[in-house]
Amino acid sequence: MNSKPIIVALDYADQSLALDMAKRLDPQQCRVKIGKELFTLAGPAILEKLHELGFEVFLDLKFHDIPNTTAMAVKAAAQQGVWMVNVHASGGRRMMEATREVLETVAGPKPLLIAVTVLTSMESADLREIGIDLDPQQQVLRLASLAAASGMDGVVCSAQEVSVLRAQINREFKLVTPGIRPAGSDQGDQRRIMTPAEAISAGSDYLVIGRPITRAADPISVLKDINLSLG
Numbered sequence: 001m002n003s004k005p006i007i008v009a010l011d012y013a014d015q016s017l018a019l020d021m022a023k024r025l026d027p028q029q030c031r032v033k034i035g036k037e038l039f040t041l042a043g044p045a046i047l048e049k050l051h052e053l054g055f056e057v058f059l060d061l062k063f064h065d066i067p068n069t070t071a072m073a074v075k076a077a078a079q080q081g082v083w084m085v086n087v088h089a090s091g092g093r094r095m096m097e098a099t100r101e102v103l104e105t106v107a108g109p110k111p112l113l114i115a116v117t118v119l120t121s122m123e124s125a126d127l128r129e130i131g132i133d134l135d136p137q138q139q140v141l142r143l144a145s146l147a148a149a150s151g152m153d154g155v156v157c158s159a160q161e162v163s164v165l166r167a168q169i170n171r172e173f174k175l176v177t178p179g180i181r182p183a184g185s186d187q188g189d190q191r192r193i194m195t196p197a198e199a200i201s202a203g204s205d206y207l208v209i210g211r212p213i214t215r216a217a218d219p220i221s222v223l224k225d226i227n228l229s230l231g
C-alpha cells in the first residue's frame with residue numbers, strides 16, 4: 001500500500017466550504033479531488049489555493065471529446081500543476097494516445113494520466129440501456145486493457161474489479177477506486193461499492209472518498225479511523 005492512499009473528494013457548491021474542509025485536512029494524511037461542480041464554480045483558482053495549502057490535487061473532470069480537444073484540455077490541466085487528471089476510456093484509443101502525446105510537450109512534472117472505465121454508479125441494467133451487453137466487470141476489463149495499450153498510467157474502476165484487474169495488468173498500473181463506503185455508511189447513488197480496508201486488500205492504489213468523510217459530523221475523525229483501518 002502506498003503511504004497516502006486516500007483522496008478526499010471536495011464536492012461542494014461553494015469554494016469557501018471546500019477550502020474550510022481543506023484547511024482542516026492534513027496534506028500528509030490525504031490528497032484531495034476537485035470535480036465538475038467545484039471547478040465549474042471556482043475555476044483554476046481553486047487549484048492554486050489547494051496547492052498553496054500543500055495538497056496534491058486530482059482534477060477529476062473526466063474529459064471525453066475528440067482527440068485534439070481532449071489532449072488540449074489535459075495539457076491545460078498539466079500546466080496548472082495537478083497531480084492526477086483523467087479522461088473517459090470510452091473516448092477510444094486515438095483520444096487517449098493524443099492525451100499521452102501532448103504531455104510530452106509539457107515542461108516540468110507530469111500528472112498521472114488516468115482513464116475512467118465504468119462509473120461506480122452504474123450496474124448491468126445501466127450498461128444495457130446504453131447498448132452495452134456486458135456486465136460491469138467485463139466492460140471494465142475491456143476498457144482497462146485498451147487504456148493500458150493507449151499509454152494511460154492507470155484507470156478509475158470500482159474496487160470490486162480490482163482483484164481481477166491486478167491478475168491481468170502490471171503492478172505499476174494505478175487502480176483508482178471511488179465507490180468506497182465504510183461499513184454502515186449511506187450508499188447514496190453508488191452501486192459498485194466496497195469498504196476501505198477491503199479495497200486496499202484487493203489491491204486498490206487510491207481510494208476516492210467524498211460524502212462519507214465530507215458529510216460526517218466529524219470528518220477528521222472519520223478520515224483518521226479509515227486510515228487506521230488500512231493497517
Ligand SMILES: O=c1ccn([C@@H]2O[C@H](COP(=O)(O)O)[C@@H](O)[C@H]2O)c(=O)[nH]1
Nearest residue numbers: 009035118119120178179208209210211
Ligand atoms: O466512477 C466514478 C468516477 C468518479 N467518481 C467520483 O468520486 C467521488 C465519490 O464521491 P462519494 O461521495 O464518495 O460517492 C465523486 O466526486 C464522484 O464524482 C465516482 O464516484 N465514480
